[in-house]
Amino acid sequence: MVYSDFYARFHDWRRRVGTALLAVWRFRPSRVYLIINGLLQLGAWWAAVYIYRHLTGKLLVQHYNVDYGIDLAGDPSHIFYYPLFGLAILILNLSVAAGLSRHKNFFTFTHLLSVAATVFAVFLGLAMMFIYLVNFR
Template sequence: MIFYSPRLYFRDLWISSPLAGAVLVQLFLWWSLIANIRQDTGVIFLHYNIIFGVDLVGNWWQIYYLPLAGIIVILFNYLCSAAIYFADKFLARLLAFWVLFFHLFLAIGVGLLVKLNS
């Protein structure tokens, strides 16, 4: 398997633009949670279902699993994207855009959880 130079890989705007967007959304997620979730709260709501209402509660620090999962998705997808960039640029770019799409839905979920716990 032949890897492209990381400089060449990240110079592709179809790769670097979604990464920049995902990093900005990631910064918003961390800022939103740190600013709005108090650490002295014992139990917070972690999941809300429209039919059953709140169906998962937990400790305040467990809400930080959401942006942490976002970081893991960024790393995994960009490693996979870099690995297949030489063979199929379209699929590599599709993986890069999927990260941004995933983070937009993650931001919606975090926004709703912050509003639910306010």
């Protein structure tokens, strides 16, 4: 069986990516951050589905200002953008951490990136809570 250069490079790339992701996973604090972030992501997706299903009209209030009132409203399906942004930040930070797996400050960078993704997920949860309060209370 003849193997092409592309096939060999693909499997070499796959092995390097697997090794880099395994380095991130073997770092114990990274596992804790990923589990916490995963739970926060599940909560955000659950909140988005709950808000979407219980919305009675065709308008979703996404932001309310005390001085000006409602200043951001849109289609109810826009509620799914919030957890999607959180998932994108998690994947981006995980990819950057895996890319830095051979760097001498890998552990510091992994901590910073994981904490940033977790803090973003916490603020995302708060945003979902406020969207719920504005639309249903």
